[in-house]
Amino acid sequence: MNARFLTLTLGGLAALALVSSDLHAQDGMAMKDGMAMKSCCSPQGPQKKSAPVAASQTKAAQKVTITVANGTYSPASITVKVGKPVELTFLKGKNIGCGDTVVFPDLKITKELKATKTVIAFTPKKAGKLAFTCSMGMYEGSVTVK
Numbered sequence: 001m002n003a004r005f006l007t008l009t010l011g012g013l014a015a016l017a018l019v020s021s022d023l024h025a026q027d028g029m030a031m032k033d034g035m036a037m038k039s040c041c042s043p044q045g046p047q048k049k050s051a052p053v054a055a056s057q058t059k060a061a062q063k064v065t066i067t068v069a070n071g072t073y074s075p076a077s078i079t080v081k082v083g084k085p086v087e088l089t090f091l092k093g094k095n096i097g098c099g100d101t102v103v104f105p106d107l108k109i110t111k112e113l114k115a116t117k118t119v120i121a122f123t124p125k126k127a128g129k130l131a132f133t134c135s136m137g138m139y140e141g142s143v144t145v146k
Helices: none
Strands: 003-010 013-020 029-032 035-038 062-069 072-074 077-080 086-092 101-104 109-112 118-122 128-134 140-145
Antiparallel strands (some): 062 072, 086 118, 101 109, 128 140
């Protein structure tokens, strides 16, 4: 790789940027204004919309397992029933970048994903849509409450 380094000074803080014309999409790199930028998301581009998945119902809760990998949540769209406890289990896959943290803004929940699994539990009080994202808002998912 033919790379040049550029030091930028902004407000007294120095930053080192990698500038190259030899980077390719398979490297997980994106070019912006001649600067190579590592994307936390998949080099394959924006995530595709998947069909909503209904939570499976047990005596204790409505449950769904979500895999975080390559810039996406799978499934990214979930349907649950209002007033019944929900357990969302997040599993870390490969190439998760900023997806190692999941944020539910409306529920005021932010959790860093553990190496094995992370369970987020809540009981939806009203019908509507609850968004969830990675820490940078690049991975997107939703829970539709009916």
